[in-house]
Amino acid sequence: MFGFFRRRRRRRLRAAPPPATWSEILARNAPFVAGLDAADRARLDGDLQVFVAEKHFIAAGGMAITDEVKVTIAAAAARLVVHLGIERYDDLTEIIVYPSAYRHAGADGAILGEAHAWGVVVLAWDAVVAGLRNPRDGHDTAVHEFAHVLDRADGSFDGAPELHAGAHYRPWATVMQRSFDRLRGRDAQLRKVLRDYGATNEAEFFAVATEAYFERPDDLRRRAPSLFDELERFYRPQP
Numbered sequence: 209m210f211g212f213f214r215r216r217r218r219r220r221l222r223a224a225p226p227p228a229t230w231s232e233i234l235a236r237n238a239p240f241v242a243g244l245d246a247a248d249r250a251r252l253d254g255d256l257q258v259f260v261a262e263k264h265f266i267a268a269g270g271m272a273i274t275d276e277v278k279v280t281i282a283a284a285a286a287r288l289v290v291h292l293g294i295e296r297y298d299d300l301t302e303i304i305v306y307p308s309a310y311r312h313a314g315a316d317g318a319i320l321g322e323a324h325a326w327g328v329v330v331l332a333w334d335a336v337v338a339g340l341r342n343p344r345d346g347h348d349t350a351v352h353e354f355a356h357v358l359d360r361a362d363g364s365f366d367g368a369p370e371l372h373a374g375a376h377y378r379p380w381a382t383v384m385q386r387s388f389d390r391l392r393g394r395d396a397q398l399r400k401v402l403r404d405y406g407a408t409n410e411a412e413f414f415a416v417a418t419e420a421y422f423e424r425p426d427d428l429r430r431r432a433p434s435l436f437d438e439l440e441r442f443y444r445p446q447p
């Protein structure tokens with residue numbers, strides 16, 4: 209029953225035109241939206257309404273949650289799933305937003321974002337905006353954290369989201385492992401397009417590779433074609 213009511217509510221949310229102020233927010237903070245074709249843009253607009261209505265946005269560290277904050281973060285999340293479906297985030301319930309990098313007792317250094325197994329993403333607002341407004345620098349905090357959420361949706365942070373077909377898992381695992389080993393081995397080609405942080409573990413590798421796929425697709429295709437192909441088969445071709 210829950211699924212039925214949720215589907216009906218989502219249809220209603222998608223059917224309503226998005227608030228007029230949203231397109232201005234997107235133009236300012238999410239330039240990737242301008243590159244979408246009409247069908248993808250319509251799907252994105254619906255995804256944003258579902259995401260904004262369903263997720264709990266929680267302010268931390270003196271942050272104020274405005275429409276701009278919600279719509280911008282929703283856009284970062286929706287960017288990954290334009291061709292996958294916003295239901296990939298169904299297990300995500302809360303997004304905690306700090307104004308800028310924050311610290312934890314017991315953790316080293318300042319933190320820009322986190323994704324937790326219990327359905328919570330934590331983001332530094334200034335890092336979200338900087339990442340989205342520079343769509344070609346290969347670094348995007350929100351894309352990184354939402355990639356972790358996609359990875360986690362099938363049960364664990366292991367660098368493998370739920371793929372589209374059973375036959376995709378073996379080539380995915382082979383290519384990811386080989387590419388991960390190359391980055392750990394400080395391969396010069398791969399280090400030009402993937403941040404060293406991706407060598408931390410398989411989950412970070414997938415999140416860092418996702419940043420490169422969305423932000424520097426041409427570089428990634430040239431320097432790591434098989435890795436690019438696997439990511440494209442999962443995310444499906446982007447504009």
Ligand SMILES: [Zn+2]
Pocket residue numbers: 352356411412415
């Ligand atoms: Zn990470």
